[in-house]
Amino acid sequence: MCGIAGIFHYETVKPVDPKRVETMTNALAHRGPDGAGVWTAPGVGLGHRRLSIIDLAGSPQPMHSADGRAVIVFNGEIYNYRRLRRELEQGGAQFRTDGDTETILAAWQKWGPRCLERLDGMFAFALYDCATRQLFLARDRLGVKPLYIAELPGGALAFASELKGLLANPLLRRTIDPLAIEDFMTWGYVPDHRAILRGVRKLPAGHYELLEHGRTPASPVQWWDVSFAERSRGSQQDHSAELLHLMREGVTSRMVADVPLGAFLSGGVDSSSVVALMSEASAQPVTSCSIGFDVAGVDETAHARKVAELFRTDHHERIVSADQFDEIDRIAAIFDEPFADASALPTLRVCELAREHVTVALSGDGADEALAGYRRQLFHAREEQARAVLPQFLREPVFGALGSIWPKADWAPRPLRAKATLLSLAQNGEAGYARALAILAPEQRAAIYGEGMIRDRGDYRAEQPFETLMRGAPTRSGLDRAQYADLKFWLPGDILTKTDRTSMAVGLEAREPLLDHRFIEFAARLPHRQRIRGTMGKWLMKHTMERYLHDDILYRPKQGFVTPIADWFRGPLADAARSVASSELLVGSGWFARKPLAELAEAHIAGRSDNSRVLWQLLVLERSLRHLKPSG
Template identity: 50%
Template sequence: MCGITGIFDLHERRPIDREILSRMNDIQRHRGPDGGGIHVEPGIGLAHRRLSIIDLSLGRQPLSNEDGTVWVTYNGEIYNFKELMAELSHRGHVFRTQCDTEVIVHAWEEWGEKCVHHFRGMFAFAIWDRKQETLFLARDRLGIKPLYYALLPNGQLIFGSELKALITHPHLPRQLDSLAVEDYFAFGYIPDPRTIFRYANKLAPGHTLTLRCGASKLEPRQYWDVTLEPQALGSESAIEETLIEKFREAVNIRLVADVPLGAFLSGGVDSSAVVAAMAQLSNDPVRTCSIGFSDPAFDEARYAEQVAHRYGTNHHSAQVDQDDFELINRLAGVYDEPYADSSAMPTYRVCELARQRVKVVLSGDGGDELFAGYRRYRWHLHEQRVRGILPLSMRQPLFGILGHYYPKLDWAPRIFRAKTTFQALARDPLEGYFHSVAVIPNELRHRLFSQRMRQELQGYEASQVLRNHARQAPDHPLLQVQYLDLKTYLPGDILTKVDRASMAHGLEVRVPLLDHPFVEWAGGLSPHFKYRSREGKYVFKRALRPYLSDEILYRRKMGFAVPLAAWFRGPLRERVRTAVTGQILAETGLFEMPILRHLVDQHLSGLRDYSASIWSLLMFDAFLRQAMEGESYDRNASSSISA
């Protein structure tokens, strides 16, 4: 795994500032601590930071073809590179290395923009073709690897693996994007293709961007999309057998590495399944690591140890002090833009732990989205049944009134709170699902934002993100929300969290459940095989019963939670009050400060639980402090943008 960055002149072949490119590259040193390289010629500069995994001696980048007319800088792993190398060699291409990077160069020469269809893996790369005067950017199908880009006022395009590489360029405008602010406080992250900055973008998963000298606008093109269409895949027993076969293959191709390799093991279904497959495919004991918590309500360590014992893994665990507050400021620098998933804290620590023993780990990310494992899917289906009984004209007034007057049970998980359920039922299915996943619901967000901010939004609401994706989603209520999560929550929250936390420690994470052939096969499963008898991941769990105990497969899902409500009323009490009601947030002009003070007072007094809202505000404050220290945010610039 690595970090890439570059500068491309769209107007003419002006010289590239090598010093600026070098600074952009060096700020991503954590992604590639094993070395770096730069290639510059008139109008184009490519740079790379290397984390050596395969072909340790010859895989340096940027890397070119034989005559130096095609160059690539690349972040990721192409797992079928040996097969592609054999095919391309048969077609007359000559290889100097045994690394997957060179396969990308020759695949471009052979297939052009269609090369991405041949790659099986996770990747973000940039190809410069001098003969065609073309820069080609690509991101993998599911969005495992990130890629940011921005068009500067001087006509140059800059790109990088992390937003911090772009921010390092002195000519990037730093105005905040009002729509991204709304998205952040709704989702807790900023979905593709927006970033917190108005003039910077993420290349969306499954997209490419082709740029030629003289181009006047940027038009990303989609080359792949997840398809959730039920197919006739056979009997239940045949499906279980095929599932295990395809899953084991996805794990097996991710075991290729010239460095120590291991796995995350939380004791949940997905990570345990990965470890079980690795143990059966490996001659040596699998290296596993897990994080435990001092509070038993949040601790899954005993389940991880159960799986480790069954498969004889070389297991290493550590306990995280849940008063791990020093990470709050550090996370702002890791994620570069506001990011409010508090599980980023233990994720950061488990990556730190893993890197002490291995350089590559496999994770179980993607299983919940692929096989319908989230509890919110269950409640969405229940709500849909109610919607099927009562028309919207009756539900809106009835449940709207109940949602307004029924006391909210703040001590309960969000999906069990009566007020939240009533409010969801008063909406159409898409708005109802948005309400269930929103970190801060619409009504409260509108109250938090200042009049100026509301005017800049021009009526825009973050639910539009889901509506845009829903146009391509299946009609079935379960498949629709799975599709929405695969397009938003998975790349925007889960994969972003793991990529930044792991790369902060120079650790590569591979994700077998997101192997795209496996995803395409699973997309053909009927909803009946995903959710049955109030149980998510139905067929996945059934298929795993020979390999994992029922206690692992059917226990209540815990996740990487942290006790925010208690933190904010205890050791972080004064920090919360200082940050949320302080000068930094006030000077943005984005918020109604009396509402923020009311939020804090209500939470600290124990009258209401506003921990999710307060955490979002705390991380936004941390982002602003980090940005201002690096002079990356223009507080006096207008943040407006048309909806």
């Protein structure tokens, strides 16, 4: 795992200062503490920071192809590189190293952009072909590895693994995009279709760009997508056997490393399944790491400990308490863009713990998106059934009116908290699922925005790109569309961003075996009944893993990586909650109105409502804006 950065002049070929590229890569030193390198040629410069995982001494970057024609900087791992290398050698390719980086160079020279279809792994890379004078930027299928791109003055592009690599370039303008704030206040993160700074963008997952000197950059090209449009035939027994085979393949392929390797273990189905299959494949005890909380109701360490005892892992655990939550400034610096998933801190803590024992850790990310493990997906499938029976002209006035008067009763038992469901049923499926996924609905955002934000965002609403994505999805049902949106929008924007930044912040490589693309493509073809049965998601996976895991792990209610911020904002962090209403960056900018922010904080502290998520969003945004301000 590494950090990459570079500069490319597409308008006029100009010299690239290697010191500038070096400054950009040095800003990514945490991603690659084991080595650094810079290469420049007329109109192009590539930089690299290395975290050595495979071929520890023999694969420095930037790396040249054997014939000197191409140069690459690469962040990620190619899990099938040995098989691919043998195929390329049979075609005459020669190799000087034992790592996966050189395999990409040879694959590019044989297949061009189509080489991506043959790569099984997580990656973001920049490859410059000296013969054609083209720069090839590519990102893996699901967006495990990030790549930011910025437009610079004078017809140049800069790119980097993280925004901080671009921030190190003095030519980058630090102008906040108000539409990104609208996106952030809706989702709790800045999705991949936008960046917090104007003039900066992210290469979307499963896309590439081919840049040439003297030619304006074209739009990114999508090279992979997942389709839910087909259904697998065969018995449940056959599907269970194939699922287990693909899970084993995903796990064992990600256990290849020349450094110590372990796993995150929360005690839930996904991470426990990964640990079970790692233990099956390993002759040595698996190193497992867990994080708990000082609030008993959200602490899962006892469940993780049961799994660790079952598979006799070398287990380590640590407790996160409220007094550690003052590291919000560190979180802002790690993510650069505002990122309000409150599990970022415990994720950072488990990465820190893991790094004390291993250099690579496997996670359970991906199964909920692939196999319908989120409760919102089940609710959406049922709502779509209701929409199919009741036409829009009836639903909109009836459910809309009921939803508008139904109280927002956070304190009430779940069956009585029907406001969100009623408002969702009043809308079409895409708008309804956007409402289910959003932290703040349009009317809630409007209630706290100031005049400046109302003016700057104009007609734009953050739900629009999300709904467009769902409408164009290659799917057959409402459940399919919800899962597709989670895989393409939520997964890269939230889950994978969180894992990448927190692991890389401490020099740890995280790998996601349940995001193996063959597993994802297989899961997308499963019949509904093998994804959801009754009120249970991930049914086939749980059924399959019965041979490994006890029922109290497989079938207990899903908890997730929850943090007790609601309690903390009523106790040790109450002053922090109140501080958002006096922030010059939030209120003084005109983006937010002071009075409603103060009311949100006081209502939460008094226990009248649970506003912890929006308060955390506002606090994170304020600290991120501080971080992004130009120094001096």
